[in-house]
Amino acid sequence: MTIDSAPAIHRAPAIDTLRFATAGSVDDGKSTLVGRLLHDSKSVLADQMEAVEHASRSRGQDTPDLALLTDGLRAEREQGITIDVAYRYFATPRRRFILADTPGHVQYTRNMVTGASTADLALVLVDARHGVVEQTRRHLAVSALLRIPRVTLVVNKMDMVGCSEQVFADIVAEFAGCASTLGVVRVTAVPVSALDGDNVVRPSDRMDWYGGPTVLEHLETVPIGVDPRTEPVRLPVQYVIRPQTAGHRDYRGYAGQLVSGLLRVGDPVTVLPSGRSSVVEAIDTPAGTVPAAWAPQSVTVRLADDIDIARGDLVAPAAAPPRTTRLIHATVCHLAERPLRAGQRVLLKHTTRTVRARVEEIGSRLDLRDLTERPGPWTLDANDIGRIVVRTAEPVALDGYAELRRTGSFLLIDPDDGSTLTAGMADAPEDPAAPGRAEGV
Structure with missing residues (x-):
């Protein structure tokens, strides 16, 4: 075993987690899409579904209104809009998901910023009848501003335009032009009918001209994360550990979460803002001492030199500090x-x-x-x-x-x-x- 191969050897076999944010103009069907995604992926509890069915019947609807699975706030129900960021957690056998359902109104731009700030992917809805509108460009601009690695265009309500391939192609072309202007290079487009479930979890027979993945398949297979060896180490110090018990008085460790990079024993490091340098002597984890650690692991680092380090300092490679x-x-x-x-x-x-x-x-x-x-x-x-x-x-x-x-x-x-x-x-x-x-x- 070599230290260089540590990420491949030590990485846990558990399924990974995709953080993604949804955005779209009012009435684009975003809540229905999220509800359909949760329902068809069997991520809805029986009592939740019963409550949705009861609420739908009380409104005179014959079929369950899946948007009710996500629009849970009283003000949202009363106004018919989504005004807050709602976080949803669900999983399939292939991947776990953290979904930030963000509001569509321009006056809630800040909610999209907070909801999408940690996202690996932005899922932007467009109504097939209206195409790319002003709010679509806003959401795309915020996605570009936040440097979200990937953007997925979901063209919804395709059933309202006869499942037209040409309508879909025209919207994709316009969206791609806006994305290119803003510097967004990774865009995937999916035509769907969230109300009927076409191309959300199951492929659509009505859009047999589309050969790409469903929304869920795309979410399950899109690459996420980066190789920690390609980024410089950044370890913000959260806590200085100095036990006062017998036998441990000489222990001095600096605990925190690695936010990027791969850290090895023996690496020369610099502590900022002081600029003092040392060498990594040991890396401690809850599982014991390890030869290497990588983002986003939480670790305690011991250095070869006794230097003054406090909460708020940053440990970085001596060769590539910020x-x-x-x-x-x-x-x-x-x-x-x-x-x-x-x-x-x-x-x-x-x-x-x-x-x-x-x-x-x-x-x-x-x-x-x-x-x-x-x-x-x-x-x-x-x-x-x-x-x-x-x-x-x-x-x-x-x-x-x-x-x-x-x-x-x-x-x-x-x-x-x-x-x-x-x-x-x-x-x-x-x-x-x-x-x-x-x-x-």
């Missing part, structure tokens, strides 16, 4: 009801590190109607997406969001009440100093 900076240029989505203002003092939370910061500048706001940037706003309101500059009181070791999502993202927090204000996606730092050194103020 840059530390106090000036962050970023794209953000404002989440709070009260606006974000230039000059506002905030807390910036990046992985396990929280530092004081100030919003130096709000440079532009994205106009979600035509996806163009409008320069010069002084504030960002709820659901606004914009460009800002933040200056931190202490250096922060971060990557560009385009390269590493986990260490390229951050939150802005209200220092008075601790509420979350804004979600940010950092540009690659442009610090001209050598990697691993903090820039001056």
Whole structure:
């Protein structure tokens, strides 16, 4: 056995998990699609189905309204819309799934951002009768902004257009053009009728011209994750372990979750923001000491040198550390009801590190109607997406969001009440100093 082969040898044989987010305009049938997916994959409990059947009969419907499986909030039922992010968990023999069902209205853009921020795939619905609309482009833009690795176009209500292959082809061509403009390169398209179940879990006899996978088959087989050996190690320190019991007083370990990369015993590492270096002496896990570990495992690392490390520090390869900076240029989505203002003092939370910061500048706001940037706003309101500059009181070791999502993202927090204000996606730092050194103020 060699250490290089550790990921292939030690990886557990258990089925993996796909995190995906659904998005679509109002009345595109997203709730029905999710309900059909849950029902036909036998992921609905008997009492849930009985409740849906009872509610459907009380409305005078002869068949169960599968949308009721997902639209569970009182306000949603009363208004006939989905206004929150609902997380659904289901599984098939091939894979586990975490589904973030996000709202369709433009005023809930922030909900899609929070729901899709950790997604491996975005499933965007389009009504076959209406084609690509303004909200479709918004959802595609948010998917591109969040760097979601894959986008799946689901053209719903194909039964309403006679299951026309030409209608489907025209919508796919327009969607692909928008995706290309936004830099989205991995798009899969599936024609469905969620109401009747065509191409959701079972192939459709009415669309025999389509030879691709059903929605569920695509979700079960789409590749997810990356080879940890292709990304640099990033280990945000969550906790310093120093037992005070007899026989363990010399133990000093740094616990956290590897958010990227493959870490081996003997690897030279740098601890940021201090810039001090050492070598990995041991890697401890709940199963014992191992020669190597990889994302997203939680580990405790012991180093050869006794250096000062605290919660919020970042362990990275000595040869490929992120840059530390106090000036962050970023794209953000404002989440709070009260606006974000230039000059506002905030807390910036990046992985396990929280530092004081100030919003130096709000440079532009994205106009979600035509996806163009409008320069010069002084504030960002709820659901606004914009460009800002933040200056931190202490250096922060971060990557560009385009390269590493986990260490390229951050939150802005209200220092008075601790509420979350804004979600940010950092540009690659442009610090001209050598990697691993903090820039001056």
